Every structure is written in structure tokens, then in C-alpha cells.
Amino acid sequence: MKAATVIGKNVRRADVLEKVTGEAMYVADIALPGLLYARSKRSNVAHANIRRIDTSRALALPGVKAVLTHENVPRVLHAGSPHPRSASVTPDQYILDNKVRYWGETVAVVAAVSDEIAEEALDLIEIEYEELPALFTVEDAMRPDAPQIHDRGLGGNLVLPPVRVSRGDVARGFAEADLIVEGEYEGGRPTPAYMEPNACMCQWDGNGNLTVWISTQTSFMVRGIMAEVLGLPYHKVRVLCDHMGGGFGAKQDLFQSEFLCALLARETRRPVRLEYTREETFLGGRSRHPVKVWLKQGFKRDGTITARQARMIFNSGAYGSHGPGVTNVGTNGLTSLYRCENVELEGLCIYTNSPIAGAFRGFGVLQATYALDIQMEEAAEKLGLDPAEMKLKTAVRDGDYAPSGHPVVGHGLLDCIQRGMKEVGWAEQRKRTRDTGVQRRGWGIGCEMHGAGAQPAIKEQGNAIVKMNEDGSVVLFTGAANLGTGAHSTLAQIVAEEIGLKFESVAVVHGDTDVVPWDIGAFASHTTSIAGRAAQMAAAEVKRQLLKHAAEQMEVAAGDLEISLGEIRVRGTDRTISVRDAVAARLGIPSLQFVANATNVPHKSYSFAAHFVEVNVDTETGQITVLQVVPVHEIGKVINPIAAAGQIEGGIQQGIGHTLYEDYQIDLKTGRSLNANFVDYKMPLSMDMPPIRTIILETAPDPEGPYGAKGIGEDPIVAIGPAIASAVYDAIGVRFRHYPIKPEQVLAALRAKEVARSTTEEGVHA
Amino acid sequence: MKRQIVSFTVNGEAREIAVAPNRSLLDALRTEAGLTGTKKGCDVGECGSCTIILDGKPVNSCLVLAVEAEGADITTVEGLQAGDGSLHRLQECFIECGAAQCGFCTPGLLVAAKALLDENPSPTIDEIRFAIAGNICRCTGYTKILDAILLAAQPAATARAQGVTP
Numbered sequence: 001m002k003a004a005t006v007i008g009k010n011v012r013r014a015d016v017l018e019k020v021t022g023e024a025m026y027v028a029d030i031a032l033p034g035l036l037y038a039r040s041k042r043s044n045v046a047h048a049n050i051r052r053i054d055t056s057r058a059l060a061l062p063g064v065k066a067v068l069t070h071e072n073v074p075r076v077l078h079a080g081s082p083h084p085r086s087a088s089v090t091p092d093q094y095i096l097d098n099k100v101r102y103w104g105e106t107v108a109v110v111a112a113v114s115d116e117i118a119e120e121a122l123d124l125i126e127i128e129y130e131e132l133p134a135l136f137t138v139e140d141a142m143r144p145d146a147p148q149i150h151d152r153g154l155g156g157n158l159v160l161p162p163v164r165v166s167r168g169d170v171a172r173g174f175a176e177a178d179l180i181v182e183g184e185y186e187g188g189r190p191t192p193a194y195m196e197p198n199a200c201m202c203q204w205d206g207n208g209n210l211t212v213w214i215s216t217q218t219s220f221m222v223r224g225i226m227a228e229v230l231g232l233p234y235h236k237v238r239v240l241c242d243h244m245g246g247g248f249g250a251k252q253d254l255f256q257s258e259f260l261c262a263l264l265a266r267e268t269r270r271p272v273r274l275e276y277t278r279e280e281t282f283l284g285g286r287s288r289h290p291v292k293v294w295l296k297q298g299f300k301r302d303g304t305i306t307a308r309q310a311r312m313i314f315n316s317g318a319y320g321s322h323g324p325g326v327t328n329v330g331t332n333g334l335t336s337l338y339r340c341e342n343v344e345l346e347g348l349c350i351y352t353n354s355p356i357a358g359a360f361r362g363f364g365v366l367q368a369t370y371a372l373d374i375q376m377e378e379a380a381e382k383l384g385l386d387p388a389e390m391k392l393k394t395a396v397r398d399g400d401y402a403p404s405g406h407p408v409v410g411h412g413l414l415d416c417i418q419r420g421m422k423e424v425g426w427a428e429q430r431k432r433t434r435d436t437g438v439q440r441r442g443w444g445i446g447c448e449m450h451g452a453g454a455q456p457a458i459k460e461q462g463n464a465i466v467k468m469n470e471d472g473s474v475v476l477f478t479g480a481a482n483l484g485t486g487a488h489s490t491l492a493q494i495v496a497e498e499i500g501l502k503f504e505s506v507a508v509v510h511g512d513t514d515v516v517p518w519d520i521g522a523f524a525s526h527t528t529s530i531a532g533r534a535a536q537m538a539a540a541e542v543k544r545q546l547l548k549h550a551a552e553q554m555e556v557a558a559g560d561l562e563i564s565l566g567e568i569r570v571r572g573t574d575r576t577i578s579v580r581d582a583v584a585a586r587l588g589i590p591s592l593q594f595v596a597n598a599t600n601v602p603h604k605s606y607s608f609a610a611h612f613v614e615v616n617v618d619t620e621t622g623q624i625t626v627l628q629v630v631p632v633h634e635i636g637k638v639i640n641p642i643a644a645a646g647q648i649e650g651g652i653q654q655g656i657g658h659t660l661y662e663d664y665q666i667d668l669k670t671g672r673s674l675n676a677n678f679v680d681y682k683m684p685l686s687m688d689m690p691p692i693r694t695i696i697l698e699t700a701p702d703p704e705g706p707y708g709a710k711g712i713g714e715d716p717i718v719a720i721g722p723a724i725a726s727a728v729y730d731a732i733g734v735r736f737r738h739y740p741i742k743p744e745q746v747l748a749a750l751r752a753k754e755v756a757r758s759t760t761e762e763g764v765h766a
Numbered sequence: 767m768k769r770q771i772v773s774f775t776v777n778g779e780a781r782e783i784a785v786a787p788n789r790s791l792l793d794a795l796r797t798e799a800g801l802t803g804t805k806k807g808c809d810v811g812e813c814g815s816c817t818i819i820l821d822g823k824p825v826n827s828c829l830v831l832a833v834e835a836e837g838a839d840i841t842t843v844e845g846l847q848a849g850d851g852s853l854h855r856l857q858e859c860f861i862e863c864g865a866a867q868c869g870f871c872t873p874g875l876l877v878a879a880k881a882l883l884d885e886n887p888s889p890t891i892d893e894i895r896f897a898i899a900g901n902i903c904r905c906t907g908y909t910k911i912l913d914a915i916l917l918a919a920q921p922a923a924t925a926r927a928q929g930v931t932p
């Protein structure tokens with residue numbers, strides 16, 4: 001294979017010029033003539049039937065153009081998570097319902113000539129609720145006598161039937177064990193907190209065509225579900241999404257607002273923009289699923305795992321959203337990472353009257369890995385083994401099977417662990433004398449494996465069209481969303497590399513469902529592998545067409561030609577012709593239209609990582625500070641190093657957040673949100689971020705990925721959590737089995753440890 | 767509410783706009799002045815997306831009433847480029863270092879960084895961290911943003927090390 005010229009290099013991202021000049025238009029930046037502003041009225045009860053809703057005073061306010069409630073919108077049951085015909089769809093939502101299932105749910109919308117008037121009108125809407133008992137915890141919702149939040153016939157407030165995974169013989173495995181470790185682990189409710197609040201704008205034309213501007217990761221899903229719920233053929237709905245200010249998984253859902261915005265626009269016959277405030281982005285957005293994990297494993301003296309048994313309970317909140325997907329992925333995630341033949345797992349997903357949990361970077365894998373990785377540490381300690389060595393010994397490798405049933409390619413996980421151990425001088429770190437003062441430092445390791453793609457639950461497909469212009473430049477048409485990862489530049493690099501062009505010769509057209517080929521959406525860390533591979537396939541076909549044509553011109557066989565950086569050369573000679581000249585019959589007119597469409601039906605590939613973390617624990621304040629992170633990632637082939645590192649650093653930021661402080665909380669009496677803002681919902685800021693020394697390995701390329709590339713998007717958020725928890729243990733000898741780990745909990749644990757020690761010293765057995 | 771006329775200078779251009787007295791400067795800039803580069807991430811002074819330079823100081827424009835800006839001199843992200851369209855060094859460095867991912871925080875960060883460099887042309891990394899402590903970025907982990915601002919400050923830092931006033 002010829003040496004790569006465009007991939008593996010840092011390129012000047014195509015979308016970034018607009019971003020640094022302020023010219024990039026996000027939905028809220030677009031104003032159409034005659035625009036109306038919509039605002040949402042939200043419930044101040046968590047669980048209730050709506051007895052009466054009176055909008056007459058709101059409608060009478062000058063400037064108000066329309067008010068919608070459950071009484072005047074179509075009643076169509078649909079899934080908020082719009083993956084059609086996949087295992088992860090739960091149709092349990094109406095555009096607006098006559099029932100409220102969480103505090104802050106939308107009950108009405110208003111469109112007015114200004115946002116102030118719309119806001120004012122919300123207070124004039126009168127609602128009478130018949131309150132119902134509300135259930136906020138999975139324990140409450142699972143009680144046999146608990147009221148049903150949804151009338152869907154599964155019973156027990158189950159979102160889906162329990163997920164069960166069983167293989168081998170767990171009883172035999174436990175019988176063979178020298179040590180059994182059992183524990184309960186718990187994860188809080190971090191939210192994606194992307195910087196761009198949700199926004200949507202709708203306009204109908206005179207022919208009944210609907211255009212939707214929306215910040216979404218899944219334009220085609222939005223088109224499909226909106227068309228179906230509104231009763232339109234697909235070609236009458238056009239979804240536009242150019243720049244989006246982050247999503248991290250959560251902008252895969254529909255948030256009621258899209259339908260409402262379209263209906264308001266239809267009723268008023270004017271364009272309508274519906275934006276969420278920051279508070280509403282918390283209230284009506286999607287969080288990670290809070291989780292409870294019971295995990296029990298059997299170990300041989302040498303660290304081999306003989307059996308693994310677990311029960312995971314996910315809190316879905318008021319609607320199913322991605323609950324089924326997360327429960328499947330999370331439960332199956334417990335079969336992975338460290339080898340074990342005998343496994344018995346159960347995953348439950350439960351409705352509660354809490355905020356809706358959805359897709360968020362890490363998607364179940366994070367919750368599973370937190371428990372699994374920390375329990376490995378507990379076992380290593382009891383067995384007197386070095387945890388890194390034990391993880392290395394049991395790490396999945398070439399020939400093993402991943403949770404999806406796909407084979408693991410290469411020794412990626414082992415490579416990551418070994419490289420990181422060397423990088424941080426792990427052996428010496430283990431041997432050092434432990435701090436005893438107020439400030440105590442510690443090192444920890446966390447591991448993860450994450451699949452690129454949502455197979456087998458979702459039948460995925462990537463598409464691309466590559467079209468050559470008359471000057472030899474090309475346009476890539478892709479449906480992949482512009483989430484902020486730099487994926488479009490990565491795709492352009494792949495196309496340039498494949499044809500043999502300069503990066504600058506590739507333009508990317510995206511964000512318009514009328515123009516670009518169908519795309520499953522930007523999620524599941526799969527854009528590079530799915531859309532990238534499709535782009536590569538289409539590019540290869542355009543190259544074939546081009547070379548066939550050039551070969552005729554040059555009177556050689558096509559197989560004798562090669563292209564590099566826009567020059568076609570007869571192999572082994574200095575006979576060249578520029579791509580531009582090969583394409584143009586006459587200036588400005590191509591001799592032929594070189595164009596190709598490709599469909600890629602991918603399988604699934606797994607990326608790996610080991611994170612090494614140093615923390616400081618202040619034993620007087622309980623404050624945990626991450627001092628440095630050394631993330632080692634194995635991702636097959638790096639197409640754009642700076643973009644890959646950017647994903648890793650950003651993931652670590654969010655991971656530090658959810659491990660140490662991010663937790664979206666509600667009042668357990670009323671369901672009212674307690675910290676739906678950026679002051680009370682604390683996230684890592686510039687002052688909180690440690691130096692990150694990123695190492696990327698390419699040791700286990702995926703033969704079916706573009707140039708061997710795998711995924712990176714979600715990986716970095718997974719391993720950092722257990723790494724921090726283990727580093728905290730190394731520092732102060734206290735094992736935390738939950739996130740976030742708050743300073744007051746650190747202090748309480750240290751105090752409890754003190755008491756335990758002094759009582760032991762006095763010879764009293766508690 | 768009855769609108770008032772407010773005049774100020776934005777990015778070197780004198781503007782006169784009519785706004786309701788309870789309207790924030792952020793909304794006025796975005797809606798009335800048509801400068802949508804400045805973003806609204808929270809509208810209550812928590813995220814820094816709406817940072818502008820007002821009479822030399824970086825401020826959250828969502829916390830300033832438009833009428834308070836009477837006579838003020840304002841710089842927004844749109845004012846960073848030179849008249850000939852060439853990029854500000856900070857913009858170049860943000861591109862070069864990969865400091866913008868989704869880009870929503872980028873205008874606010876660029877403006878905050880400009881205010882810092884105007885005041886302190888060769889800041890230390892900690893001074894940079896502090897200067898952007900009010901700007902939330904959810905994508906980047908800040909690493910590349912810090913790199914970019916440090917890189918932008920380099921000529922000044924180098925000049926100072928050599929005893930030259932930049």
C-alpha cells in the first residue's frame with residue numbers, strides 16, 4: 001500500500017473558520033421574516049392527571065398567536081427515541097398528554113410575536129391537576145403495590161422485559177473460586193449539558209411542505225418520526241441541521257418541542273422558533289440513567305475470574321427514551337472487559353416520575369464498567385495482587401468474543417494497560433511509601449472497551465455520495481451530523497486519501513435531508529467507521545471511473561496509473577497528468593460526470609483504553625483533585641490526531657465531572673429539580689482540569705473500518721471514573737463504590753475509618 | 767414596554783437601536799443589531815458564551831441591560847477580524863490547535879482571551895485558566911483552548927523575554 005498522504009495528519013478543519021469568526025449559524029441564530037417565538041408551559045407537579053386547562057386568558061393577550069394543549073394536538077403514540085424498528089424503541093409518548101409524569105413536563109406551548117409576550121402568556125394559562133402518588137426511586141417504583149406510571153401492560157413499572165444474559169455455569173464457577181467478592185455499586189444522574197440549548201424552528205410553505213431547522217444528531221430519524229406523527233409523506237418534511245452546539249448522545253431524542261413547533265407554525269401560518277432556556281434544557285432534556293448494580297464475582301488465587309453474577313437496575317425516569325438500549329448495552333457490557341466464562345446477568349429498566357434519562361456518552365457501558373472495574377480492584381487487594389497486573393492478566397484479547405457477539409480484534413486492551421504502566425512508572429508507584437499528612441496522593445488505573453456502532457440492536461447503515469467537479473475537486477454528500485467532533489473533516493480526509501487528492505480539494509455537503517443520502521445519525525462512536533467507510537467506498541468508485549477515463553487519454557492501462565495529491569502518474573515513470581486535466585474535456589466542462597453512491601452495512605468494532613490517574617485528597621476538606629491523567633487509547637487507525645485527542649480530552653473532562661460532582665438532583669418529596677442551572681450543577685471548568693498526556697495506539701486496526709479506523713467518541717468518558725475511584729483508594733485507603741464521590745462523603749468515610757481504628761486499638765470489637 | 771433609543775459603538779461602527787428597557791444587551795446585539803456570533807448558553811451569567819468586551823472589560827452581555835450600554839464601546843467576536851478580513855492571531859491559534867469543537871463556546875472564549883491579552887500580553891498558563899474560568903466549554907477539556915491562547919500570546923512573551931515592548 002502506498003504511504004498515506006492525508007490521513008493521520010492534522011488538517012485545518014473545514015467548519016472551523018465559521019466557528020472562530022462567529023459566522024456559524026446555530027438554530028437560534030436563524031430568524032425568518034415574520035418569525036414567531038414559542039415558549040413552553042411546564043408542570044409544577046410530578047405525577048397528575050390534568051383535570052382542566054384554560055388558555056383563554058393567554059390567548060387574549062395581545063401578541064399571542066396560538067396556544068396548544070393536549071386538547072388541540074393530535075393524539076399519536078410514539079417513541080421519543082426515534083430509532084425505527086429496532087429493539088430500543090418504546091412508544092410511550094404523546095405530543096402532549098392529559099397526564100403529567102415528571103416535574104417540568106411540557107403541558108402547553110404558546111407562540112407570540114416576541115419571546116417576552118410568549119413568556120408572559122405562560123402565566124395566564126390555568127391548569128387544574130388531580131395529583132397522583134409520585135415514585136422517584138426504582139425501589140419505590142418496583143414495589144408490588146406501586147401505581148403504574150404508564151399503562152403499557154408490562155407491569156411493575158418495567159420499561160421492557162428484564163434483559164437476561166446467561167452463559168456457562170455460574171454455580172460451578174463460584175464453587176471453583178478461591179475468593180468471592182460481592183458489592184453494590186451506584187451511579188448518579190449526570191447530564192450532557194451541551195452548551196447549545198435545544199432549539200427548533202419550523203416553517204410550512206404554500207404546498208404543505210414542512211421545513212424543520214433543528215439541533216439534532218439524527219436528522220433522518222427526526223424526519224421519519226415527525227412525518228409519521230404529523231401524518232405526512234417523508235418528502236414533505238425537510239430537516240436542516242448545520243452547526244450544532246454539542247449533543248453527547250442526548251440530541252438523538254425528540255423533546256415534544258419539534259412537533260409542537262411544527263403545529264404552531266401550521267396553525268399560525270408563520271415560521272415559529274421554539275428554544276429551550278438553560279433550565280428547560282435540564283428539565284426537558286435527557287440525563288444519564290442513574291443505576292444500581294449488584295455484582296458478585298468469583299476469583300482464583302491468580303486473579304482468574306471464575307464466575308460473574310449481576311443485577312443492574314436503571315432508572316429511566318418518566319419515559320422509555322433510550323432505556324431499552326442502555327439496559328441492553330449496559331447488561332451485556334458486564335460480559336466484557338475481563339474474561340469470564342460463567343456469567344449470569346439481569347438488567348431492569350424502570351419508569352419513575354423523575355427526569356427522563358436517555359442516551360449520553362458511555363450509554364450503559366459506563367455504568368457497567370464503573371462497577372466491574374472497581375470490583376477488580378477490590379479482588380486484587382484481597383488476593384494481594386497488583387490491580388494493573390490482574391487486569392492485564394484477565395483482559396479480553398484476540399479471539400475472545402465481545403458482548404455484541406463480534407470477535408475482538410487484536411490485543412488492544414493489553415497494549416493500553418502495558419503502555420500506560422510503562423508511561424507512569426506503575427511498578428514504582430506501587431512501591432512508594434504512602435502519604436500520611438493532610439494532603440495525600442494516589443494513583444489509579446481504569447480500563448474500558450467500547451463498541452463503535454449500535455449493532456446488533458440497530459441495523460445500521462452508512463451512505464455517501466462522492467461527486468467530482470469539473471476542476472477535479474470533489475464534493476462529499478454525507479448525512480452525518482456536525483456534532484462538533486470534527487467528523488466532516490475526518491470524512492473529507494478519507495475521501496482525499498482514497499482518490500489521491502489534497503485535503504483542500506474536498507468539500508462536504510451535509511445537514512439537509514432533501515440533498516444528502518440517508519444517515520443513521522451521529523452517535524455510538526460510529527461516524528468515522530460507518531459514514532467514513534461509506535465515503536471511502538464511494539471515493540474508490542469515483543477514482544475507478546476517473547482512472548478509466550485517464551487511462552484512455554494517456555493510452556495506458558488503468559491499472560498502471562496512480563494518483564497522489566491531485567496528480568495522476570503512470571507508475572514508475574514521470575508521465576503525469578493533473579486530475580484537473582484528466583477531468584476537463586474543455587475548460588469548465590467535464591468530459592464525464594464522475595459520481596458514486598455507496599452503502600456500507602457495517603459490523604461492530606471495539607476500541608480500548610486504560611486511563612492512569614493521579615489524584616490528591618485533602619483529608620481536612622475531603623476535596624479530591626485530579627492532578628494528571630495519562631489516557632492510553634487503542635483506536636485502530638488515527639485519521640485526524642488532533643480531533644481524536646480532542647475527543648479524549650473532552651471525554652475526560654466529562655468523566656471527571658460525573659465522578660466527582662455532576663449530579664442532576666430532584667427533591668424526593670415533590671420531584672422538583674434542585675440544580676437545573678450551571679451554578680448548582682457543577683462541572684469541571686478551566687481551573688479544574690489537570691494536564692492530560694494523551695497516548696493513542698494503532699495496534700489493532702479493524703479490517704472493515706476506513707483504513708482500519710475504529711471509534712473514539714464515547715471511550716474516554718468510561719475509564720476515567722474507576723481510575724479516579726481507585727486512585728482515591730490508593731491515597732486514603734477508602735473504597736467508594738458510587739459516583740459522584742463528594743467531599744462530605746470523603747470526610748465521613750475518613751472519620752468512620754478513624755473511629756474503626758481507635759476502637760480496634762482499644763481492643764473493642766465493634 | 768416602550769422602547770428606548772440606545773447608541774453605542776460595536777466593532778468600530780456607531781449603532782443606534784431601539785430596545786425595551788428590560789432587554790439584555792445580549793438579546794439586543796443578537797436580535798436588534800443582527801450580531802448572532804455572541805451566543806446564549808444560559809442567559810443568567812453562568813456560562814460565558816455571551817462574553818463581549820464593553821469599554822475594555824470582558825462582561826457577560828446577558829447580565830447587562832441594553833440601555834446601560836449607552837455610549838459604550840463594544841467588541842464582539844465579529845469584531846476580531848481585521849477590516850481586510852484577516853483573522854486575529856487568537857482565531858488563527860484556535861484553528862491551529864483544534865480549540866473549537868462544537869464551537870458554541872468559541873466566540874465567548876475568543877473574546878475573553880482577547881480581553882486578557884489586551885491587558886496582559888504574555889500571561890502565564892494559570893493566568894489564562896483564571897481569565898477563562900467563567901467560560902464553560904463542554905467539548906474540549908480546555909486543553910487545546912489553553913494551548914491556543916498560550917500560543918497566541920507567544921510573540922508577546924518572547925518579546926518580553928528579550929526586553930522588547932510588544
Ligand code: FES
Binds near residue numbers: 809813814815817829
Ligand atoms: S449566556 Fe450569558 S453567561 Fe451564559
Ligand code: FES
Binds near residue numbers: 246868870872904905
Ligand atoms: S467547543 Fe463545544 S462547548 Fe466548547
